[in-house]
Every structure is written in C-alpha cells, then in structure tokens.
C-alpha cells in the first residue's frame with residue numbers, strides 16, 4: 001500500500017498532498033478535526049484526527065500551528081512520518097532533514113544546514129549554509145535565513161522576513177511578515193519591522 005494520511009484538510013494540507021503525489025503517493029486521504037469536511041481539493045476527507053491510530057499508512061501533520069503539529073506528531077509517534085521535498089526545491093546533498101518536514105517548491109537549502117522534524121520550509125524561502133532550523137518551526141513563503149542562523153523550536157518566521165547571518169532566534173518566536181532581524185533574539189515573543197522590534 002502506498003497510502004499517505006494527512007491530518008489537516010486546509011490549504012496547507014492541499015499543498016502537502018500535491019507534493020506527496022509528485023513524490024509517488026497514489027492513495028492520499030485526509031483527516032480533520034472538523035467532521036463536516038468531505039474533501040480537500042481532489043482528495044477525500046475520510047474522518048477525524050482520532051482515526052489515524054486505526055488506519056494503515058504513512059502519516060503527515062499539515063497544520064500550521066506549531067503546538068498542534070508537535071502534539072499530533074507526538075501522539076502518533078512510532079508511525080512513519082515521511083519527509084516531503086518538492087521536486088522543484090533545491091536541497092544540498094549533505095543537508096539533514098527530520099521526519100514529517102515539508103520543503104516546498106522553489107525553496108533552497110544550502111550545504112551544512114540542518115532541519116528538524118515537523119518543520120515547514122515554505123514556497124521560495126531559503127535556508128543558507130550552516131543554518132540550524134529546529135523542530136516545528138515554519139519558514140514562511142519567501143523568507144530568507146542568511147548563513148549560520150539558528151532558529152529555535154516552534155518559531156514562525158513570517159512571509160518575506162529576513163534574518164541576517166550568524167544570528168540566533170530563540171524558540172517560541174513569531175517574526176511578522178517582512179521583518180528584518182539584525183540582532184539575535186533571546187526572548188520569545190512577536191517581533192515586527194525593520195529592524196525587528198518586539199510588540200508582544
């Protein structure tokens with residue numbers, strides 16, 4: 001059987017399913033907390049999240065919120081969570097990427113980088129040489145990490161944000177869309193603007 005069960009029947013899930021189908025999965029089904037959903041694009045929604053434990057197949061959690069992604073991956077630990085890389089992404093040969101991570105079209109990950117589990121490397125973003133992106137982080141559409149940047153667990157680097165080289169962003173941060181980070185961030189919170197400043 002070549003089945004992928006995707007938890008989270010939203011727009012993000014649809015992109016994940018598209019990549020999975022390009023990567024050879026022929027039987028793709030969705031589960032969602034909302035039992036009223038019947039389909040997600042061309043793929044069926046066959047039940048609620050709880051059913052994942054009783055169904056055969058690989059699992060993928062396609063939920064944007066890091067805490068939910070992490071909780072579901074931990075709940076079903078022991079199952080196989082594939083790493084899904086779009087054929088039009090560019091990933092250097094020595095890059096390590098964890099389970100349940102998706103790398104979308106146009107993304108570039110350069111040599112020496114490491115990417116944790118349950119991470120989203122979104123469309124046309126880049127992770128440059130020797131970066132470390134920890135578990136459940138999301139590098140959003142068009143965001144760029146320059147060389148040797150570390151991003152802690154569960155952080156959201158918003159669309160088009162830029163993190164300058166050799167900096168560290170701690171766990172549990174949100175960087176708003178278009179934020180430019182020029183100093184390391186050691187306190188969890190929400191940061192916006194150029195240069196980045198904390199608002200929450």
Ligand SMILES: CC(C)(COP(=O)(O)OP(=O)(O)OC[C@H]1O[C@@H](n2cnc3c(N)ncnc32)[C@H](O)[C@@H]1OP(=O)(O)O)[C@@H](O)C(=O)NCCC(=O)NCCS
Pocket residue numbers: 122140141157158159160174175176177178179190191192193199
């Ligand atoms: C930073 C962010 C999380 C803040 O959301 P929020 O907590 O709901 O905050 P608000 O929308 O109430 O905004 C608070 C203030 O910050 C400003 N602000 C919000 N986001 C901003 C941004 N990215 N850049 C500059 N200013 C921003 C708002 O204009 C508002 O200013 P005001 O108080 O003067 O009116 C959100 O705006 C954001 O940028 N999210 C990222 C979206 C994204 O990247 N999506 C990618 C999907 S792949």
